[in-house]
Every structure is written in C-alpha cells, then in structure tokens.
Amino acid sequence: MENFSELIKKRRSMRKFTGEELSQEEVVALLKAALMAPTSKRSNSWQFIAVDDKKLLGELSHCKEQASAFIADAALAIVVTADPLASDVWIEDASIASIMIQLQAEDLGLGSCWVQVRERYTAAGMPSDEFVRGVLDIPLQLQVLSIIAIGHKGMERKPFNEDNLQWEKIHINKFGGK
C-alpha cells in the first residue's frame, strides 16, 4: 500500500477507461473493501452487484440523463444497494462502502467514478433506481444508492491541488473560530 495521504490526493474521478479487463485478484480486493466497510451497529444493510457483462454495462450507462455514459466502457461496475428496513442509516452505510471501493481501486492503480443513482432520473424521466432495479433484477426492498464504475485509467488526472483546500470551511472550537 502506498502512503494514505498520497492515495487520497491521487484519487480523482476517472470517466475514461482502457478496454483492459480486471484480474480476478483485483475484483476480489474491491469486493473485500466493500464488505469491510463500517456500518452502523454492523447491520451490513448493503448488497453489492458486481457487473462485468458488457451488455449490462451498456444498459446501466443509460441509468441517468447525464454523467453515466462512461459506465459502458468500465471493466466493472459495482452497484451499491441497501435495505432501509435493515438500517435507518442505510444511506450512510452504502455511501461509506462506495468510497471504500473507490479508495481500494486507487490503491490498485485503477480509476473509478461514483455515479449517483438515488434521487436521479433517466432521460425519459424514470427514477434511476427503478431503471437499475429493472436491468439487474434487484428486489424491491433494496434501494440503489450508487454505481461505482471501475477500470484501468484511460487518461492522466492531476492529483488534488492542496492550494485549493478550503481551509475557511474549518472552524476551531466554535463556528467562525480561527
């Protein structure tokens, strides 16, 4: 593993992928990261669908009106779902798992991008979660939070520029405290 500070600086959203497949070890590492994510009361309210079928990836790329087309070129899409009846904080559980997958991807030298599904719509105005549920036969009790598109990086992205850190958003002891 590389230095964590470098890892979080290097992780940038990747929306362009080469056609190279992932190794089985890489896929397992990504899924382990998802399953090791912390959850409230260890409820593990999530369920993950790992999609590598090109036809399904193509269908999922239409899950939103915009900013989801690149799913079609990903080697793998991990669809992050959770059961609201299993946890009242399923959104937090699923969000944390999503970023854990992204950080593991970066550690493997892979690119990834979060595609928001919850509260989003297709070009035809259908709720994105309903669309994804239909494509992948996801049971009704599960909500779809995100799709993490993963693949070998198809372009260079600059690491986060620390000069752009919004230190004014940090308050010491009391709001407004410096």
Ligand SMILES: Cc1cc2nc3c(=O)[nH]c(=O)nc-3n(C[C@H](O)[C@H](O)[C@H](O)COP(=O)(O)O)c2cc1C
């Ligand atoms: C909750 C959330 C939803 C996002 N949804 C999308 C999305 O639907 N499509 C997309 O291309 N990027 C999406 N992103 C990626 C953001 O656009 C990206 O993280 C942000 O612009 C900062 O860029 P960076 O990740 O390269 O640092 C999402 C990120 C988060 C955290």
